[in-house]
Amino acid sequence: MADVELRGTALARDAALLTETVREAGLLARSLFRTELKNWTKGASSPVSEADIAVNDLLEQRLRQATPDYGWLSEESADDQSRVGKRFAWIVDPIDGTRAYLAGREDWCVCAALVEDGSPVLAAVYAPASEEFFFAARGQGASLNDRRVEASPGDDLDFARMAGPKPLVQRLSPSPEEISLHPRIGSLALRLCRVAHGALDAAFAGGQSRDWDLAAANLIVQEANGRMTALSGDAILYNRRDVVHGMLVAAGRDRHARIVAHFRDRPLL
Incomplete structure (x- = not known):
């Protein structure tokens, strides 16, 4: 019972950390949105900008400093394979939808999840341009701007x-x-x-x-x-x-x- 209570306390701490950090990262991304940014291509065709790097640095500093024993996987960080052996790991995308971001469109977001043994237990997705903040904790439901949400019911495919x-x-x-x-x-x-x-x-x-x-x-x-x-x-x-x-x-x-x-x-x- 004590172990369960300790884990619950740790998850509550991590949930607060995740919420605060993703909101802060989203505000940083929004402050750079529709400004002149250096950008380049990595790999075959994936765009990246200095905004992606700045947001990644903020996320990594806040999350890793608070949870040094957790693994880390980010689109904009070198992959440290030691994460694979960790029970817990942060998985983040500093700006998901970089093409949209650079084009000045609003369909981009900051996302981060905490996974335990390969499955997500905490998640936050923040779309600052449209002020939408999604959050979920395993077994506790999902919310959009602090209001509980649910997927549409039924199984119809026609006109879905x-x-x-x-x-x-x-x-x-x-x-x-x-x-x-x-x-x-x-x-x-x-x-x-x-x-x-x-x-x-x-x-x-x-x-x-x-x-x-x-x-x-x-x-x-x-x-x-x-x-x-x-x-x-x-x-x-x-x-x-x-x-x-x-x-x-x-x-x-x-x-x-x-x-x-x-x-x-x-x-x-």
């Missing part, structure tokens, strides 16, 4: 509001016009969070997403009475050596089950 790669979404119906495809959302995490408060009925990731794109949104969807998994229905595990994931779907529980069954019967080639 969906977002994600068009060819993938259209495979759900023999009549593509019956699918209501939402305009592209620059941040994958924000796209998934739109399921958590019912703005979308389902959202897809087309493959090659990373832990930092997904971990926070995953818990938020889950705690909003939704599910987010691989198209096969397999759970997503985090803080492994390989942080790349395949095609994913997020939806309310009943609709998620129907979508997974649909792709099981009609597998992608």
Whole structure:
């Protein structure tokens, strides 16, 4: 019992730390939004700016200083594989949707999650431009601006509001016009969070997403009475050596089950 109480106290401390830090990071990102920023390309085509680095530095300093025994995985930090052996690890994306951010659009966010043994236990996603702050703690529900949210109920696919790669979404119906495809959302995490408060009925990731794109949104969807998994229905595990994931779907529980069954019967080639 004492161990459970201690863990509960530690999680409450971490939740407060996460909330405060992500809010501060979001305000920093917003202060640099629509200003002249140095930016460059990393890898084949991934944009990064000095704002990404500044926000990453703030997140890393605050979170790691307060929890030195936790692992750390960020899109903008060199990957220290010692994180894999840690029971707890922070997984963050300083600015998810950097292309949107640099283009002056509002569909970007700051996201961070605390994972325990590969599964998220705390999550925060903050979209400062639209003043939306999503938060979830495992077993305690999900909120948007401190108001509890839930994914849309039911399992209908016809005329459901969906977002994600068009060819993938259209495979759900023999009549593509019956699918209501939402305009592209620059941040994958924000796209998934739109399921958590019912703005979308389902959202897809087309493959090659990373832990930092997904971990926070995953818990938020889950705690909003939704599910987010691989198209096969397999759970997503985090803080492994390989942080790349395949095609994913997020939806309310009943609709998620129907979508997974649909792709099981009609597998992608």
